[in-house]
Amino acid sequence: MNRTPVIIGADEIRRQEDAAERIAALPNRPDSYHIVTYGCQMNAHDSETLAGLLESMGLEETPDRTTADLVLFNTCCIRDNAERRALGNVTWLRQLKRSKPHLLIGVCGCMVQRPGMADRILRQYPFIDLAFGTHNLHQLPSMLYELLTRRERVIRVSSEDTAIAEGLPIKRASDSKAYLTVMYGCDNYCSYCIVPYVRGRERSRAMRDILAEAESLLRSGVQEITLLGQNVNSYGNGTDETFPALLRALDEMGVPRIRFMTSHPKDLSDGLIEAMARGSHICNHLHLPVQSGSDAILSAMNRRYTRERYLERVGALRRDVPGIGLTTDLIVGFPGETEEQFEQTVSLVQTVGYDSAYTFIYSPREGTAAARLGGRLPDDVSSQRIGRLIRAVEEGSQEAYRGMIGTVERVLVESISKRDASRVSGKGTRGITITLDGGPEDIGKIIPVRIRSAAVNTLRGERI
Ligand code: SAH
Ligand code: SF4
Ligand code: F3S
Numbered sequence: 001m002n003r004t005p006v007i008i009g010a011d012e013i014r015r016q017e018d019a020a021e022r023i024a025a026l027p028n029r030p031d032s033y034h035i036v037t038y039g040c041q042m043n044a045h046d047s048e049t050l051a052g053l054l055e056s057m058g059l060e061e062t063p064d065r066t067t068a069d070l071v072l073f074n075t076c077c078i079r080d081n082a083e084r085r086a087l088g089n090v091t092w093l094r095q096l097k098r099s100k101p102h103l104l105i106g107v108c109g110c111m112v113q114r115p116g117m118a119d120r121i122l123r124q125y126p127f128i129d130l131a132f133g134t135h136n137l138h139q140l141p142s143m144l145y146e147l148l149t150r151r152e153r154v155i156r157v158s159s160e161d162t163a164i165a166e167g168l169p170i171k172r173a174s175d176s177k178a179y180l181t182v183m184y185g186c187d188n189y190c191s192y193c194i195v196p197y198v199r200g201r202e203r204s205r206a207m208r209d210i211l212a213e214a215e216s217l218l219r220s221g222v223q224e225i226t227l228l229g230q231n232v233n234s235y236g237n238g239t240d241e242t243f244p245a246l247l248r249a250l251d252e253m254g255v256p257r258i259r260f261m262t263s264h265p266k267d268l269s270d271g272l273i274e275a276m277a278r279g280s281h282i283c284n285h286l287h288l289p290v291q292s293g294s295d296a297i298l299s300a301m302n303r304r305y306t307r308e309r310y311l312e313r314v315g316a317l318r319r320d321v322p323g324i325g326l327t328t329d330l331i332v333g334f335p336g337e338t339e340e341q342f343e344q345t346v347s348l349v350q351t352v353g354y355d356s357a358y359t360f361i362y363s364p365r366e367g368t369a370a371a372r373l374g375g376r377l378p379d380d381v382s383s384q385r386i387g388r389l390i391r392a393v394e395e396g397s398q399e400a401y402r403g404m405i406g407t408v409e410r411v412l413v414e415s416i417s418k419r420d421a422s423r424v425s426g427k428g429t430r431g432i433t434i435t436l437d438g439g440p441e442d443i444g445k446i447i448p449v450r451i452r453s454a455a456v457n458t459l460r461g462e463r464i
Contacts, residue, residue, distance in 0.1 A: 161200025
């Protein structure tokens with residue numbers, strides 16, 4: 001979408017920095033914080049910004065939520081169970097608050113942004129001290145200051161959904177891998193999806209801001225950057241700042257590994273495939289959510305591509321990007337989905353052969369177009385279908401994994417293996433988890449290995 005975003009002004013950012021300093025000087029402020037994150041990578045990255053903001057106020061992170069003075073839940077509302085899980089955990093903390101009255105409980109993220117939710121929190125969750133929506137994240141310092149000085153609950157959900165905040169502090173979870181947001185929001189309105197209502201309109205960061213952030217990550221020794229956006233392919237500000245151009249610029253900068261997500265199949269251009277094919281640092285992996293293999297369901301979902309077009313794009317990717325691995329998202333039990341339409345999803349999965357896939361049972365979301373459709377499927381039908389679909393995904397993935405035995409993969413080592421302390425694990429460029437012999441000194445390094453065997457969801461490799 002060619003919309004020029006509103007950049008949140010320097011004076012507003014300064015106002016927040018002032019509030020952060022004032023909090024740091026308060027005698028009664030919380031000393032420690034713990035953030036519980038639900039949902040997707042965008043939320044995980046938002047939590048890194050929340051952590052950065054809290055540290056700018058002098059708070060320190062604690063790994064245990066029961067010992068923290070402030071617990072912040074960064075929530076997701078993509079499906080009903082995501083929301084229920086978050087609310088269940090928030091309510092659990094209420095018990096703790098009885099024995100620890102100074103405990104502050106905050107809730108933020110997509111669920112809070114959902115229409116009607118702020119009211120519900122106000123009425124039904126009196127023990128929540130602080131609640132704010134996705135568009136208020138940068139105001140955390142002033143909101144917390146208000147809470148601490150006035151001792152009144154603060155609930156703030158803005159409907160201003162076209163702005164971008166630059167220059168906020170970030171505390172990244174990893175030294176070797178980093179998320180970098182390129183665009184915010186979504187204008188696609190897939191009929192089942194709540195995201196456009198809670199993340200606002202599509203807006204892209206300026207390329208110079210993205211490149212400056214990438215430069216500083218590179219200088220700090222980051223090995224892998226994952227570009228984030230709900231639909232990164234539509235990145236752009238109406239100029240020559242397109243997603244393929246951005247990829248090329250990052251590739252030339254020499255970022256060792258570049259990944260990106262999520263790509264919408266309707267916007268997967270030849271230019272993007274070419275950028276992936278030519279780039280020397282762009283990972284040979286694409287997450288390309290298909291959702292369904294049936295044209296009728298795809299149309300009812302407002303996905304704006306057909307099965308044929310999707311398969312054509314997959315063919316072009318496999319032809320031009322050697323050894324590319326594909327992953328996807330799938331929904332079963334969309335309203336009115338027939339047995340035959342579901343079988344088309346299974347057959348598409350068999351045709352493509354994904355490395356892995358996220359499979360979901362359709363969950364009606366209030367306010368979305370699909371929530372108004374008839375033809376809801378009984379739970380047992382959806383459960384049975386998702387079981388069959390998972391088996392089809394696993395068969396394809398096992399075949400793909402077996403096909404990699406004997407090949408060489410470059411693994412970015414992330415951690416010591418949980419099962420065997422003499423092994424480490426990380427991801428190859430295709431995004432598959434690979435284990436190898438090693439120790440703590442390997443963490444953060446990229447190590448070439450030959451794949452020796454395949455297990456469920458992991459490959460075993462040997463250093464070469
Ligand atoms: N922007 C990304 C991801 C969106 S959310 C994209 O377009 O792919 C991640 C996944 O959640 C979606 O791809 C979809 O498969 C699933 N999802 C979204 N809304 C859902 C709903 N109401 N019920 C079940 N699954 C849903
Ligand atoms: Fe939701 Fe569709 Fe946007 Fe993805 S592209 S966030 S599924 S509306
Ligand atoms: Fe959930 Fe919001 Fe992400 S609804 S999937 S956390 S954009």
